Amino acid sequence: MNHDDSSSEVKDSDLRKGDRATPRGESEGNDGRRLLSRRRLLWAGGATLGAGVGAKLFWDHQERFSRASVFVAKVDSYEADLVEILRGALQQLGFDKNLFEGRSVLLKPNLVEPTREAPHINTHPSVTVAVAEVARRWGASEVIVAEGPGHTRDSYSVLHESEYGPMLENNGIKFLDLNTDDVVRVSNSLGFTTLKELYLPRSVVQADLVISLPKMKTHHWAGVTLSMKNLFGVMPGICYGWPKNVLHFEGITSSILDIAYTVRPQLAIVDGIVGMEGDGPIMGSPRKAGFLIAGSNLAAVDSTVVRLMGLEPGNIDHIARASGLIGPIREAHIDQRGEAVVKPSNPFKTLDL
Numbered sequence: 001m002n003h004d005d006s007s008s009e010v011k012d013s014d015l016r017k018g019d020r021a022t023p024r025g026e027s028e029g030n031d032g033r034r035l036l037s038r039r040r041l042l043w044a045g046g047a048t049l050g051a052g053v054g055a056k057l058f059w060d061h062q063e064r065f066s067r068a069s070v071f072v073a074k075v076d077s078y079e080a081d082l083v084e085i086l087r088g089a090l091q092q093l094g095f096d097k098n099l100f101e102g103r104s105v106l107l108k109p110n111l112v113e114p115t116r117e118a119p120h121i122n123t124h125p126s127v128t129v130a131v132a133e134v135a136r137r138w139g140a141s142e143v144i145v146a147e148g149p150g151h152t153r154d155s156y157s158v159l160h161e162s163e164y165g166p167m168l169e170n171n172g173i174k175f176l177d178l179n180t181d182d183v184v185r186v187s188n189s190l191g192f193t194t195l196k197e198l199y200l201p202r203s204v205v206q207a208d209l210v211i212s213l214p215k216m217k218t219h220h221w222a223g224v225t226l227s228m229k230n231l232f233g234v235m236p237g238i239c240y241g242w243p244k245n246v247l248h249f250e251g252i253t254s255s256i257l258d259i260a261y262t263v264r265p266q267l268a269i270v271d272g273i274v275g276m277e278g279d280g281p282i283m284g285s286p287r288k289a290g291f292l293i294a295g296s297n298l299a300a301v302d303s304t305v306v307r308l309m310g311l312e313p314g315n316i317d318h319i320a321r322a323s324g325l326i327g328p329i330r331e332a333h334i335d336q337r338g339e340a341v342v343k344p345s346n347p348f349k350t351l352d353l
Contacts, residue, residue: 066328068300069093069335072308073292075273082130082292083137086269089294090134092337099266101139103208106176107131108265110215110230111147111158113282120276120286123215125167127271127292131213132173146203148178148233150243151282155179176203179237190261190325192254193247198262199239210234210265212298216275216291216305218284218350222252223316224309225281226302227268228260228326235259256318260298260326268301269294272308277348287348291339299327300334307331310347 071089075082090096109123132143145168149158155177159165168175181201188198204210214230222229232244232255240246247255272291278284291308295301299322303313313319313329323329331341 063324063328063330063333066324066333067335068295068297068327068333069337070293070295070297070300070304071337072304072339072341073294074290074339075292076290078124078126078273082126083133085292086130086294087134087137089269089292089338090267093294093296095267095296097138099138100135100209102141104142104206105132105135105140105144105209105211106204106207107135107143107145107211107213108204108230108234109145109147109164109213110217110225110233110271110281111162111164112149112151112233113158113162115162118286119163120217120274120284121215121282122162122164123213123271124273125162125164127269127273128164128213129167129171129173131211131269132171135209140209144174144176144203144207146176146178146181146201146234148181148201148236150232150237153179153237153242176201178204178234181236183236183239186262188258188262190258193250193258195246195250195258198259199236200263201234201236204234204263209267210263211267211269212265213269213271215281216270216272216289216293216309218277218280218309218348220279220281220283220351222256222318223350224302224306224311224319226270226305227265227298228256228302228318228322231256231259231263231265234263253318253321257321257326260322265298267294267296268298270301270305272305275309275348277309277350279351285349289344297327299323299325299329303329304334304336304341307341307343310344311350 071092073085073089109128111122113121135143152158178201183199184202184205185197188195212227212230214226217225219225270293272289275287275289276284277287306313
């Protein structure tokens with residue numbers, strides 16, 4: 001990660017609001033150093049409690065002031081009117097044109113493999129285009145789709161071989177390769193990894209709105225890859241390698257939480273119309289679920305999706321540790337809107353859970 005400091009930094013005023021904010025639960029000393037608060041110490045202690053009553057009480061304590069809304073829409077196929085479904089979902093969450101009007105929007109789908117024979121691998125392009133259309137109709141000044149694949153160095157090969165290229169071109173939507181974008185150094189707002197700073201693409205830092213658009217998938221290491229894990233794709237390969245090896249060495253769970261806490265997307269919309277089970281995120285099998293899931297809190301969205309998959313959020317390390325830190329994961333703390341969350345009788349197959 002050797003970069004010329006003068007070319008990789010921007011002024012604080014150029015950063016999206018909140019990118020350099022002191023994390024919740026911490027205060028800052030006169031010299032700018034973070035001071036660990038009692039709440040953060042409680043978090044550190046609670047993380048060691050393990051399973052059982054003690055851990056449950058700790059997580060209940062962590063979440064007692066956390067609330068979030070999540071909307072679940074039943075969608076039978078990608079041929080449905082996704083624009084109207086998504087617009088209705090956002091309105092039910094309290095969002096309208098005021099969220100988008102005059103703002104630049106960056107959409108981050110899960111676009112990892114150059115294939116159209118296995119559409120359950122990538123976020124379906126119809127979902128991405130529909131979100132872009134909603135943003136445009138509500139007055140967004142710019143909408144771009146951006147991704148930094150971790151398995152394939154040639155992002156444009158992934159783009160065109162996966163059917164994304166033609167769909168984006170036909171709808172006049174710009175694509176940006178985050179693996180090679182100019183980078184900006186920002187403080188690591190959480191610090192679960194040893195990385196004091198994170199290198200982020202300039203386009204991600206400067207966008208007014210970042211929306212995570214993951215696929216509903218299992219993951220052989222992380223358990224699932226949803227709106228938080230999807231943010232691995234904003235980390236530029238020119239800094240972190242392929243497949244983002246620096247982050248793997250730092251620990252997948254710690255890296256997921258550091259990135260999610262620092263980037264802080266304003267929305268997550270999960271493509272669960274057709275998902276993936278088994279040996280995800282690439283080698284698994286398609287699994288039709290028939291849902292789109294939306295919300296502004298990534299922990300609440302991901303825990304809701306996990307329940308729709310028939311799994312337990314508390315059994316997935318990065319989601320369990322996001323509880324009360326990034327947001328709520330308990331059903332009692334999530335305002336469920338739209339379809340009721342009913343666990344399927346046949347849960348998604350996983351390798352380790």
